[in-house]
Amino acid sequence: MASLSLVELRKRNNLDIFLNKWKNNEMFTFIDKQQRRLPPYHEPTAEILRMAVAGNAKAARLIQRDKALKTILPLSSIQKTGEFGSRGGAGGGAGVANEKFLVDMLLAHMATTPATIAFMSGRKEFVVNNVLGVQSAGTDTAGAKKSDVNLLVKNGHIPLSLKQEDAGGWESSDKLFREAGTTLIDALIKSNEVVVQQRHATGAGDVFLNRVVAMESTVSEQEATVFGSDIQQLHGAVIVQTFRNNDVKYNFSKNRIEVTVADIYQTLNDIPATKKPIWVIRNQGGRKSLPKYPGLRTEMKIAKYAMTTEAREGRLPPLVIKLQDRKNYGLAGDIVRS
Numbered sequence: 447m448a449s450l451s452l453v454e455l456r457k458r459n460n461l462d463i464f465l466n467k468w469k470n471n472e473m474f475t476f477i478d479k480q481q482r483r484l485p486p487y488h489e490p491t492a493e494i495l496r497m498a499v500a501g502n503a504k505a506a507r508l509i510q511r512d513k514a515l516k517t518i519l520p521l522s523s524i525q526k527t528g529e530f531g532s533r534g535g536a537g538g539g540a541g542v543a544n545e546k547f548l549v550d551m552l553l554a555h556m557a558t559t560p561a562t563i564a565f566m567s568g569r570k571e572f573v574v575n576n577v578l579g580v581q582s583a584g585t586d587t588a589g590a591k592k593s594d595v596n597l598l599v600k601n602g603h604i605p606l607s608l609k610q611e612d613a614g615g616w617e618s619s620d621k622l623f624r625e626a627g628t629t630l631i632d633a634l635i636k637s638n639e640v641v642v643q644q645r646h647a648t649g650a651g652d653v654f655l656n657r658v659v660a661m662e663s664t665v666s667e668q669e670a671t672v673f674g675s676d677i678q679q680l681h682g683a684v685i686v687q688t689f690r691n692n693d694v695k696y697n698f699s700k701n702r703i704e705v706t707v708a709d710i711y712q713t714l715n716d717i718p719a720t721k722k723p724i725w726v727i728r729n730q731g732g733r734k735s736l737p738k739y740p741g742l743r744t745e746m747k748i749a750k751y752a753m754t755t756e757a758r759e760g761r762l763p764p765l766v767i768k769l770q771d772r773k774n775y776g777l778a779g780d781i782v783r784s
Contacts, residue, residue, distance in 0.1 A: 449477055450524040452506060455499045458612065460530050462690045463543050465492055466550060475525045484519065491518045544689055545584050545594045545608055548705075551694040552580045555703045562702035563597060565685055565710055572683045572710045573702075574604050590783055592674030593682065605682035607674070611708050612688065616671045616723045616746040620735040623744040626781050627727055628736050630767070633775040634659065639765060645731070645741060652731050652741025660752035661725040661767040666780040668714055671723045671746050684711035720750040724766075725781075 455461045467474065473481040494515065497505035508515055510522070529543035552563065560576040579598040583605065586593070593605030619627075634640040641656040663671070672684060687693065687707035697704045711717050723746045727736075730743035752764045767775065 448526045449522045450526045450530055451521070452498055452509070454526055454530050455495075457530075458610065459544065459547065459688045459690045461496065461499050463529060463547055465495075466547060466691070468492070470550065475527050476523050477525045478523075479525070485517070488518050491515055495519065495521075541594075541608065541610060541613070542584060544610055545582055547689045548608065548694075549580050549582050549595055551689065551691070552703065552705075555694055555696050556580070557696075560599075562700075563705065564697075564700075564702050565683070565705045565707050567686075567707050567710050570710050572685075572712070574599070576600060577604075590670065590675040592672070592677050592684075602680070605676045605680050607672075607677055607682070607684045609684060609686045610688045611686060613686075614748055614751055616748065619725070619744045619746050620733075622783055623725060623727075623746075623781065624736060626777055627725075627742075627744045628738050629776045630659065630661065631655075631727065631736065631739055631742070634765070642739060653739050655727065655729050655739075655742055657762040658752065658764040659727040659767070660747075660764055661772065661777075662769040663723050663725055663746070664769065664780050665714065666782070667725075668723045670782065672711065672714065672717070678712070685709075686711070720753065721748045723747070724749045724752055726751060 450464075455464060468484055469487045471483055471487075473483060476482055494505045494508055498509045509519065510516075516522075556577070556579075559578050562573065562575050563577050564574075565572040574597050576599055577597045578600065581596050581598060581603075582594070583591075583596045584594040591605070592607040593603075594608040595606045596603040597606065631640070631642065635642055640659060642653050643656075645652045645654045669678075676682065677684060685705075685707050686709040687705075693706045695704055695706075696702075709716070709718075714722075726745050726747045727742055728745070729741060731741055733743040734740050735744040736742050752766050772778065
């Protein structure tokens with residue numbers, strides 16, 4: 447198992463997540479697979495760690511070699527788990543950590559209730575009044591719910607869907623895009639626009655697609671992907687931010703908790719063109735999104751993925767199916783959850 451390194455702590459908000467867990471005396475997974483707590487939080491050591499992560503060579507040597515510091519902070523013995531690993535996106539471990547981090551920070555700033563919480567992105571604000579509590583909700587996806595965090599109010603809750611700033615995907619679509627994706631690949635093979643070959647000469651196992659296939663999505667498909675059944679219906683929002691400690695502050699003059707974020711989506715018009723949802727079929731060994739074509743994965747990714755994915759040696763650039771051309775491949779109407 448890989449240990450947690452300074453390189454990993456430089457990514458996204460991993461350092462803030464790490465320090466927050468340490469301050470709160472939470473369990474860490476060690477490379478011996480045991481769950482243990484670190485020694486009590488030690489601010490001087492934490493400051494050396496911050497300097498090391500920022501690139502200070504002397505601090506990095508101290509963290510890695512000084513016996514006293516290694517006793518307080520045995521960084522090389524801590525396992526790099528999912529919360530410090532995968533990029534934000536469709537259900538990644540880092541996304542779960544981002545969710546927990548926001549919940550912890552909001553609760554830490556709620557000295558009294560009810561509270562007012564304001565999410566701010568430039569001149570854009572999303573304000574929720576009379577908040578009584580905050581709870582994680584990312585595991586409750588029944589009925590196509592998209593909420594990751596619920597702000598509890600008197601008669602229910604206001605749902606928030608969280609997306610990290612570097613998130614490249616909206617959701618996995620193994621089941622949703624299975625039938626349509628199979629129809630699309632069948633049609634593309636027939637029209638000689640893609641080539642699907644066996645990965646191995648034996649003819650058994652995964653197949654290999656010679657180019658990424660993307661397909662523009664309809665308004666209904668985008669709304670279902672971004673907002674699900676709950677975000678717009680319950681007057682919530684999609685919040686885009688990789689949260690760090692200084693993102694959440696209490697504004698005493700306005701008597702409210704303020705959260706600085708990268709963006710706020712309440713309608714499709716709020717979403718930049720490069721981040722609009724787009725269907726994607728790509729290679730991923732072992733994946734069975736399309737049973738007829740094992741080794742291919744289906745996802746709803748951001749449009750930028752299809753615009754910027756570079757062709758590797760021997761592969762063609764991505765093929766993007768325009769919305770008006772979908773009928774040419776046997777796909778008419780919206781792709782909706784059954």
